Amino acid sequence: MESLQALAAVALLxxxxxxxxxxxxxxxxxxxxRPRGQGPAELVQRLPLTGQHSLHVVRLSGETLVxxxxxxxxxxxxxxxxxxxxxxxxxxxKGGDLR
Numbered sequence: 001m002e003s004l005q006a007l008a009a010v011a012l013l014x015x016x017x018x019x020x021x022x023x024x025x026x027x028x029x030x031x032x033x034r035p036r037g038q039g040p041a042e043l044v045q046r047l048p049l050t051g052q053h054s055l056h057v058v059r060l061s062g063e064t065l066v067x068x069x070x071x072x073x074x075x076x077x078x079x080x081x082x083x084x085x086x087x088x089x090x091x092x093x094k095g096g097d098l099r
Contacts, residue, residue: 040060040061041058041059041060041061042058042059042060043056043057043058044057044058044059044064045057049068052070052071053068053069053070054068054069055067055068056068056069063078064078065077065078066078
């Protein structure tokens with residue numbers, strides 16, 4: 001019986017050590033408690049351009065934003081909604097107004 005208690009104590013200490021190791025590296029978070037996609041911002045797409053440059057398409061409260069990130073900062077640009085851009089392109093094609 002004593003060996004079983006000693007084994008349980010060792011297992012408990014190993015579990016506590018693993019949790020402390022994960023917490024120290026920032027990997028032990030309660031993100032599984034939060035439902036995804038419940039905030040006002042949604043990442044639509046991320047495209048890595050180089051090792052340190054990325055293009056992000058973000059939907060924020062119904063608006064589509066384009067964010068370019070690089071080592072010293074970021075650039076933000078608004079993008080028209082896809083259906084609006086598609087309607088505008090269709091109207092331009094029908095009217096012969098190609099840019």
